[in-house]
Amino acid sequence: MKELRILYLYPDILELYGDFGNIQVLQYRLEQRGIKSTVVPYSIGDTHPDFNDYDLVFAGGGADQEQGILAEDLLKYKDNIKKAIKNGVFFLLICGSYQLFGKYYKGVEGNIIPGLEIFNYYTEALADRKKRCIGNIVINTNLNGKETKIIGFENHGGQTFNIDTPFGNVLFGNGNKFGDKTEGFFLDNVIATYLHGPLLSKNPELTDYIIKHCLDRKYNDDFILEPLNDEFEKKCRKQLLDRFLTN
Amino acid sequence: MKNFLIILIMKIFYFILKICGKKGGNLLGKIAYDWNPNIFSYFKVNCPVIAVTATNGKTMTNNAIAYTLKMAGKKVISNTEGNNMETGILSTILKHCTLSGKIKADFLVFEVDESYVPVIFEEFNLDTLVVLDFFRDQLDRNGEVESLILRINEFLKTYNGNLVLNNDDPNVARLGKANPENNHIYYFSVEKYKYASKNIKEAGEGKFCPFCNSRIEYQYYQYSHIGKFKCPNCSYGENEIYKLATDVNLKNRTFKVDDIPYQIRFNSIYNVYNFVAVISCVSLYNINTKIIQEALAKFVLNNGRLEEVEIKGVSTIINLAKNPTGANVSLRILNEDDEEKELLFVLNDNIADGLDVSWIWDINFDTLNHVSRIITAGTRAYDIAIRIKTSGFDQDKIEPYLNLNEAVKNLYKTNTKKYIIANYTSLQPTRHALGL
Numbered sequence: 001m002k003e004l005r006i007l008y009l010y011p012d013i014l015e016l017y018g019d020f021g022n023i024q025v026l027q028y029r030l031e032q033r034g035i036k037s038t039v040v041p042y043s044i045g046d047t048h049p050d051f052n053d054y055d056l057v058f059a060g061g062g063a064d065q066e067q068g069i070l071a072e073d074l075l076k077y078k079d080n081i082k083k084a085i086k087n088g089v090f091f092l093l094i095c096g097s098y099q100l101f102g103k104y105y106k107g108v109e110g111n112i113i114p115g116l117e118i119f120n121y122y123t124e125a126l127a128d129r130k131k132r133c134i135g136n137i138v139i140n141t142n143l144n145g146k147e148t149k150i151i152g153f154e155n156h157g158g159q160t161f162n163i164d165t166p167f168g169n170v171l172f173g174n175g176n177k178f179g180d181k182t183e184g185f186f187l188d189n190v191i192a193t194y195l196h197g198p199l200l201s202k203n204p205e206l207t208d209y210i211i212k213h214c215l216d217r218k219y220n221d222d223f224i225l226e227p228l229n230d231e232f233e234k235k236c237r238k239q240l241l242d243r244f245l246t247n
Numbered sequence: 248m249k250n251f252l253i254i255l256i257m258k259i260f261y262f263i264l265k266i267c268g269k270k271g272g273n274l275l276g277k278i279a280y281d282w283n284p285n286i287f288s289y290f291k292v293n294c295p296v297i298a299v300t301a302t303n304g305k306t307m308t309n310n311a312i313a314y315t316l317k318m319a320g321k322k323v324i325s326n327t328e329g330n331n332m333e334t335g336i337l338s339t340i341l342k343h344c345t346l347s348g349k350i351k352a353d354f355l356v357f358e359v360d361e362s363y364v365p366v367i368f369e370e371f372n373l374d375t376l377v378v379l380d381f382f383r384d385q386l387d388r389n390g391e392v393e394s395l396i397l398r399i400n401e402f403l404k405t406y407n408g409n410l411v412l413n414n415d416d417p418n419v420a421r422l423g424k425a426n427p428e429n430n431h432i433y434y435f436s437v438e439k440y441k442y443a444s445k446n447i448k449e450a451g452e453g454k455f456c457p458f459c460n461s462r463i464e465y466q467y468y469q470y471s472h473i474g475k476f477k478c479p480n481c482s483y484g485e486n487e488i489y490k491l492a493t494d495v496n497l498k499n500r501t502f503k504v505d506d507i508p509y510q511i512r513f514n515s516i517y518n519v520y521n522f523v524a525v526i527s528c529v530s531l532y533n534i535n536t537k538i539i540q541e542a543l544a545k546f547v548l549n550n551g552r553l554e555e556v557e558i559k560g561v562s563t564i565i566n567l568a569k570n571p572t573g574a575n576v577s578l579r580i581l582n583e584d585d586e587e588k589e590l591l592f593v594l595n596d597n598i599a600d601g602l603d604v605s606w607i608w609d610i611n612f613d614t615l616n617h618v619s620r621i622i623t624a625g626t627r628a629y630d631i632a633i634r635i636k637t638s639g640f641d642q643d644k645i646e647p648y649l650n651l652n653e654a655v656k657n658l659y660k661t662n663t664k665k666y667i668i669a670n671y672t673s674l675q676p677t678r679h680a681l682g683l
């Protein structure tokens with residue numbers, strides 16, 4: 001039986017906005033196809049994981065206070081994480097963890113939370129704490145040459161700068177900054193984004209892109225994934241795209 | 248404009264509204280507040296003011312306090328309609344004050360939206376504040392839960408009135424330390440009940456000690472993050488309990504406080520917490536125990552808060568769920584019932600709901616007990632259908648409808664018992680579609 005191993009970072013801290021749903025969607029779409037999924041949680045105080053032992057690493061977003069506590073912990077794994085990314089392990093990073101993989105996060109009071117500095121982008125909070133990019137968002141991304149619309153919900157105060165390879169172009173909503181044209185960060189095996197929703201719940205093509213990427217790498221093959229009954233997802237996407245994009 | 252003039256105009260306006268059969272909601276307060284945002288300081292209150300705040304359970308607790316005090320023969324003014332922002336509270340006062348701003352009552356009892364506590368009571372002398380719980384709720388509007396708690400904490404630093412706190416919610420119990428000079432802090436708690444668990448079943452908040460950042464330890468969870476906790480490092484959480492509910496029996500809807508038995512009309516652990524808060528609060532005003540017993544035995548809410556009705560001869564239970572905790576409470580009740588049933592879940596994403604519906608992923612839909620069919624409706628009918636499907640419930644037994652009337656029509660095609668969960672703006676349209 002084929003299997004994917006998922007490392008779930010700080011599930012008890014980075015758990016806002018239902019991001020855990022991404023893991024549930026991944027597991028659902030794997031199980032429906034008879035592929036085993038093993039989810040291993042890691043949080044502060046657990047034994048040190050080797051990121052190279054996994055096919056997929058997932059992390060979500062958390063409350064600001066708690067994010068500072070774990071930034072320190074995550075820095076311990078910097079070299080290990082760099083190596084894993086180079087080895088092709090897939091990283092899906094949402095919101096707070098997206099920011100943590102950059103150079104730094106500069107808070108409202110000017111305080112700097114150092115990032116892992118794995119990528120060159122950096123994030124700065126807006127001076128006005130109440131001003132946040134909040135709302136439904138639709139972006140257009142390119143998955144293996146196929147244009148795909150991604151639907152999500154953004155809720156972030158941080159403005160992220162210096163992105164060369166965004167996750168997608170914004171069709172509706174803000175993106176990396178207020179009124180931005182681009183959203184997130186995308187390399188072959190890294191997707192870092194502000195999109196909650198949870199992200200994978202309304203974007204089965206993206207979920208399958210990630211699954212295929214992980215399977216192809218692990219089994220050194222070119223998988224064609226068995227189609228699933230996506231009736232609800234299709235109807236949901238049609239309803240929301242009509243609503244957001246036709247005004 | 249002169250305050251008495253504002254009040255006069257509002258009273259005439261209210262009179263006209265009443266003739267037209269309208270209640271007015273926040274409207275009176277909104278107009279008055281626009282004319283003079285300092286109008287709160289004009290009112291002369293000579294009676295105790297009680298306020299109830301929380302993420303969940305405000306209306307239930309507030310109304311039960313008002314109901315109990317009324318039963319004790321007191322004149323009570325309260326915003327029992329649930330208008331809990333500053334304009335709603337102002338509306339309630341405007342309806343009941345004299346032109347000179349005098350309010351004649353024995354008690355003012357208000358449910359207050361958690362983000363408005365510091366605003367409203369800066370000018371207004373508060374006698375007792377009851378805090379029930381803090382969950383993720385409408386994050387869109389309030390920002391993170393933490394900053395909300397900090398704002399209330401800041402307000403409490405100079406507050407010397409009674410503070411009634413849920414000792415089983417780490418987000419609430421911490422408020423007892425805001426003002427070390429205040430010796431009117433009263434903690435309530437509920438003894439471990441039958442379905443309490445060793446591990447958390449539903450997503451929660453507050454995992455770290457706010458005083459020393461250590462990870463909080465739990466002996467057990469009652470529901471969500473409510474349970475017996477303490478900080479292993481600084482013993483935060485160990486407080487003397489003022490009122491403790493014991494012998495909780497949800498099947499019979501009974502519990503005891505100070506060995507006195509209470510019968511209630513509700514059957515969830517979450518309501519037991521609400522009512523222990525009520526008992527704690529009214530006990531501070533020496534209300535006779537017999538009257539409290541009688542009031543709690545009679546108190547019901549017919550507004551979609553665990554409302555039990557018969558529709559087309561079919562037993563139906565309706566509950567509001569604005570957030571995961573509310574929905575999980577409903578599903579707990581559903582799962583503790585062994586009869587076969589069908590579920591209708593109505594989910595809207597209007598502004599008042601919070602535009603973000605991702606909270607449905609924090610609802611625990613695993614292992615639903617004897618649920619034969621689920622119908623979804625509302626502006627996000629498909630989102631909730633996807634959510635339920637992903638939890639493992641058979642996709643073929645889920646029917647999503649964007650149209651609410653169509654959903655209700657299909658729901659009552661069978662005679663199976665119904666459970667209905669509706670979020671904030673979908674609740675009244677759902678009740679309406681049901682003919683209520």
Ligand SMILES: [Zn+2]
Binds near residue numbers: 456461479481482483
């Ligand atoms: Zn501590």
